[in-house]
Amino acid sequence: MLKSKDSFTVLLAGMQWLFFIFTNTVMVPLSIGHALGLAPEDIAASMQRSFILTGLLCIVQAVWGHRYALMDGPAGVWWGLVLSICASAPAMGLDIGTVAASLSSGFIISSSVVIILALCGFLNVLRRIFTPMVMGVFLLLLTFQLANTFFKGMIGYDQGGKWDLKLAGLSLFIIIVVAFIHLKGKGKWGQFSLLGGIIIGWIAYAVFFGSQSRMESASGGTGIWHWLPWGAPGFEPGIIMVGLLAGLVNMTNTLTSLTAAGRLFNREATNKQFVRSILFTNGFSILAGCLGLIPFGTFASSIGFLENTKVLRRAALIAGATMFIIVGIFPALGGWLAKLPLSVGNAVLFVAYLQMFGTAIRSFQGITFNAKTIYRVALPVLTGISIMNIPASAFAEFPPLLTPILSNGLIIGVILVIILENTIQWNKLEGKSFIAEKETPTQQIVIQRQ
Structure with missing residues (x-):
């Protein structure tokens, strides 16, 4: 009986991880595909590849890499960089095809350089630079950045600077639900406040606004693997140089994430864990560059999610990542999950990331x-x-x-x-x-x- 209850707990926690991973992943290939002018079927295929590789990387990291329950997925640093470069392409006198080809090269070269630096002991230099003060500032700024993004999403803030008051009201209701379950939930039920907020919020959204879907139509799961879909690698020196800098920033993100995780798990990460984590993350990033995806990174935002749910077991992350791989394999499942309203996901994640503020503040203790x-x-x-x-x-x-x-x-x-x-x-x-x-x-x- 104890084992069945334990399995049920892991399953529920895995579903929370599934929604967390999905919400943090789905918009990346979609927005980049549109920025590069890809066809709908190509965007759909890239989304499936992204889901499968993200799920695989999470499992590999949990079992052989850093061995923490931390999400690894499309890196936010790279995401912003790619969208910015695509928007700036006309000013640089480059066509979007040249930009895409050079970005693929940038992904591969940058990830390879980071692997070499990690093997040569560069992490020790970074660890001296990234003191508790630096990591505290990093986490504070990350919290503000994420909270601002999710707050705008949950109130329906548009480009015209207007709110959707009905959507904002629903989001406030979801926040109250999540907070109530988290604070008043008896036993282990308080750990599933995010899952409860998603389910109740999704139902409420469907009642008041109907359903929606962001998933592009796809033909099937067998034709999604395309080698170098953005064309043969190009070499635009400026893009390559900016890519190298982004790779270093992403490397420091791994350092911050694992250091914060060590405090949360009361098990400080060893140098081997840091190196293994970077090797797997950037190894998958090289593969991503060859498959038309952006490089991966360890999500420091996972700390806020873990502090909110209190489920620190790797088995829960592995379960959620496995479900995510299945979603990537079967387009119909991806289409169903894509009906999750962004405003609902944003409201739930807004609550989850509030915990990161406390993690950042604790970094300043003793100063x-x-x-x-x-x-x-x-x-x-x-x-x-x-x-x-x-x-x-x-x-x-x-x-x-x-x-x-x-x-x-x-x-x-x-x-x-x-x-x-x-x-x-x-x-x-x-x-x-x-x-x-x-x-x-x-x-x-x-x-x-x-």
Whole structure:
């Protein structure tokens, strides 16, 4: 009886993972396919390939790689970079076919370089650079970035700057449902708050808005494997160079994810785990480049999901990843799952990622902040958030190949905090607290009146 209950728990947790992986994956091949002008059947095939490879990578990482219950999927850094380069292609004087061919080369070259760096011990250099302060800023900015994205999605925010009030009301209802199950659920039921929110929210959406589907029509599962579907690899030097930088940023994302996971699982990742994780992630990324998919990365956002569900078992992730592979193999299942409204998924993930804020704050434990040392957090975080809120059109006058970097608040914020941490001796300033500082005339008047 105990084993059957345990299996049922793993199955439910696996379904939560299925929806989490799907929501974080489905829009990537769809949006990139449209950006590259691919035919609907080619987009559908790329979605199936993406689902299958993502599920396989999650299982491989859980069993042989980093061995944590962390999602590995299409990397957000690469996703934003590809969309930005496609949008900037006319300004660079490139046709979309040349861009696609050079991107494939960039994926393969960058992933190969990262593998070589990992084998040569470059991770030790990164671990010295990525102190708890840097990782805390990284997680804070990632939380703000994700929360902003999912908040806009759950309120139906459109390009005209308008809300969909009915959709926003439904999203608020879903958030209340998730919070209620999470806080009031007895026993293990509180662990399935996200799954409950998805099911109840999906039903409510169907009642008030009807059904929807984002899945492109597909012919079948046997013709989805196309070698180099974006054409023979090209070599545009600027795209290759930006791709190398994106590969390094993605490498640091793995470092941050595994370090945060070590604290959550009370089992610090070893150097071998870091190396194995990078080898598998970038090995699959090389394969992705040959199959018309973007490179993979370990999702730091998995930490928020795990902290919300409290289900840390690898078996649950493996179950969810296996279901995801099945969805990729059978287009009909993918079409059904694609009916999950984005607003419902966004509302549920908005709640899940709130937990990441706490993870980021805990990274600063033991650090003293005063009127001077607060800059080591405030400057990179607020600068990054400010850039995130600037429209992409504002960067139109920047060099096209620098735009993906300069317009990315997460990257700029992390670069700033790394510079601050390596140029200023903050420990000498920590001894000066707010109380010890000289009072201003206004403060002295207040004290005298008291």
